[in-house]
Amino acid sequence: MKPKSNEAGAADFALEEFLPYRLSVVTNRASRLFARRYSDRFGLTIPEWRVLAVVGRFGGLSATEVVERTAMDKVKVSRAVRALLDRGLLAREEDAADRRVQRLGMTAAGRRVHAGVVPQARGLEAEWLAPLSTQERATLHALLDRLDARLAEMGAGAAGGPD
Secondary structure: OOOOOOOOOOOOOOHHHHHHHHHHHHHHHHHHHHHHHHHHHEEEOOHHHHHHHHHHHHOOOOOOOHHHHHHOOOOHHHHHHHHHHHOEEEEOOOOOOOOOOOEEEHHHHHHHHHHHHHHHHHHHHHHHHHHHHHHHHHHHHHHHHHHHHHHHOOOOOOOOOOO
């Protein structure tokens, strides 16, 4: 029996073939797998790890800049930052040029956790991507870059979107 629909063509829409949905499913599965690995050892949530990773990479970011770089919702970033501050993994420092801005930096404890998670993340990524050749990996990254650039052109922006 063919499904009924109120809109022409809507019954033919296969969500499982819709690229944004497929990307979301793959991303969510990967994030959960990664999170299980570093949550068990380091007690980090997915948003906390992402914040720690981006601050570890770029340092001295404001929470707003973390939102922009991670494309995570600002409420999730705020909660993650607060948790990392409470655990002593991040510290805030007043911006020298604009005292209203608080810059985030890793503490020594934060650097130790970051240094412990990164090898695990790299190892898991290598395990996950093992079925792909070096060329396929490069192609995947190039295609994702092009799609991301196109989304920016279309006005999607990075800040405050779902993660």
